[in-house]
Amino acid sequence: MAGGRAALLLATIGGVYVAQSLVTGVAGQALPALLRSQGSSLQQLGWLSLLMLPWALKFAWAPWIERRRLPAGRAARSRRLVCSGQLMLAALFALMAAGGGHHLALILLAMSLAALLAASIDVACDGFAIEQSQPSLRGWVNVVQVAGSYAGLLLGGGLFLLVAQRWGMAQGWLLLAAVIVLLGLPWYFQPPAALAIVAPARPASLRQAWRRREVRAGLLLTVLLAIGPRLVMGLTGAFLLDHGMRLEQLAWLQGVGGVVAGISGALLGGLLVRYWQARAALVAALVLQALALLCLAGAPSLLIQAAAAWVFSLALSATFVASYTLLMRCAEGAQPGVDFTLFQCADAGMAVVLGILGGWLAHTAGYVTVLGLAALALVLVSVALCARCTVLDPFSEEKCDANT
Numbered sequence: 001m002a003g004g005r006a007a008l009l010l011a012t013i014g015g016v017y018v019a020q021s022l023v024t025g026v027a028g029q030a031l032p033a034l035l036r037s038q039g040s041s042l043q044q045l046g047w048l049s050l051l052m053l054p055w056a057l058k059f060a061w062a063p064w065i066e067r068r069r070l071p072a073g074r075a076a077r078s079r080r081l082v083c084s085g086q087l088m089l090a091a092l093f094a095l096m097a098a099g100g101g102h103h104l105a106l107i108l109l110a111m112s113l114a115a116l117l118a119a120s121i122d123v124a125c126d127g128f129a130i131e132q133s134q135p136s137l138r139g140w141v142n143v144v145q146v147a148g149s150y151a152g153l154l155l156g157g158g159l160f161l162l163v164a165q166r167w168g169m170a171q172g173w174l175l176l177a178a179v180i181v182l183l184g185l186p187w188y189f190q191p192p193a194a195l196a197i198v199a200p201a202r203p204a205s206l207r208q209a210w211r212r213r214e215v216r217a218g219l220l221l222t223v224l225l226a227i228g229p230r231l232v233m234g235l236t237g238a239f240l241l242d243h244g245m246r247l248e249q250l251a252w253l254q255g256v257g258g259v260v261a262g263i264s265g266a267l268l269g270g271l272l273v274r275y276w277q278a279r280a281a282l283v284a285a286l287v288l289q290a291l292a293l294l295c296l297a298g299a300p301s302l303l304i305q306a307a308a309a310w311v312f313s314l315a316l317s318a319t320f321v322a323s324y325t326l327l328m329r330c331a332e333g334a335q336p337g338v339d340f341t342l343f344q345c346a347d348a349g350m351a352v353v354l355g356i357l358g359g360w361l362a363h364t365a366g367y368v369t370v371l372g373l374a375a376l377a378l379v380l381v382s383v384a385l386c387a388r389c390t391v392l393d394p395f396s397e398e399k400c401d402a403n404t
Contacts, residue, residue, distance in 0.1 A: 150262020
């Protein structure tokens with residue numbers, strides 16, 4: 001693949017992932033921090049995880065989207081679906097800005113619709129990314145995907161929080177709308193050959209996905225990897241606030257600090273995958289996550305706690321790169337958008353359940369208990385990967401390479 005063509009593909013894919021994570025950054029970071037600063041309880045913050053439901057349930061309509069993206073015997077419609085969805089997403093944020101964006105009920109309704117749109121766009125983009133990227137480019141595709149996700153968290157979780165605090169919610173929503181429009185521009189420079197893939201005659205379905213052993217093993221791996229981080233991801237900001245960090249400091253840590261950690265972790269994960277292979281890279285990233293959580297739980301000062309939270313974000317980013325490399329290799333076939341969506345839905349479903357559970361545990365048993373349980377889960381998954389558990393065999397390096 002020529003360098004210019006590869007760069008354009010990475011920019012196109014990255015823009016979509018930035019836009020998606022912008023939505024999750026608002027829902028998962030900005031809103032919890034704003035509500036916590038106004039006196040909301042940890043249990044109430046845990047219920048905000050319900051905004052992740054579209055990512056958990058999109059498997060239900062993923063075949064419908066894939067069939068329209070790849071109509072049988074006709075050219076793919078990836079650009080039409082993705083660009084239309086992003087324009088609707090931008091229009092939704094613009095309407096929130098026009099209405100002032102202050103009423104909590106309306107914000108939650110609009111964010112639910114935004115999450116539904118972003119999750120649907122993701123199905124089409126994932127299918128496009130898998131079918132367009134050659135095996136040699138997969139590592140960079142996952143680096144861009146993860147780094148773009150953290151850039152979206154910067155915009156939605158950090159920049160939006162700062163703008164909303166200083167100039168008002170309406171200005172924050174309007175800024176997000178403008179950014180989403182700009183992120184969709186690379187799609188209009190894609191060459192016709194990249195958009196002219198002819199779909200197979202057999203329509204996409206969940207039954208086809210479930211018949212593949214690789215998909216079933218990928219679902220199990222996804223669930224195991226989610227237990228540790230998803231239990232605490234929604235609590236780190238509240239933890240730091242409750243231990244003396246000011247809201248503006250948290251915005252900078254989750255914003256600029258978060259995107260630096262995410263991009264650095266993505267690059268680290270890409271290098272580890274390149275030189276150590278994906279399984280070994282994944283184990284190293286999981287162990288680093290566990291160490292960071294233990295340090296966060298036992299650190300004697302706010303500065304060390306903040307550093308531990310930053311390292312946790314870096315390790316989580318590297319984990320995503322390594323795990324997505326394994327999962328993407330095994331989602332190739334006639335319906336890549338559907339197969340990869342199932343993995344993402346499993347992770348999002350775990351985020352909803354464990355986000356609520358983590359908030360409840362922190363409220364009843366304390367932060368240290370939750371952080372310790374999350375670290376233990378990460379260590380156990382690392383041991384299973386090192387032991388090359390039989391049920392995870394489809395994700396061994398040799399079999400994944402054979403599938404590519």
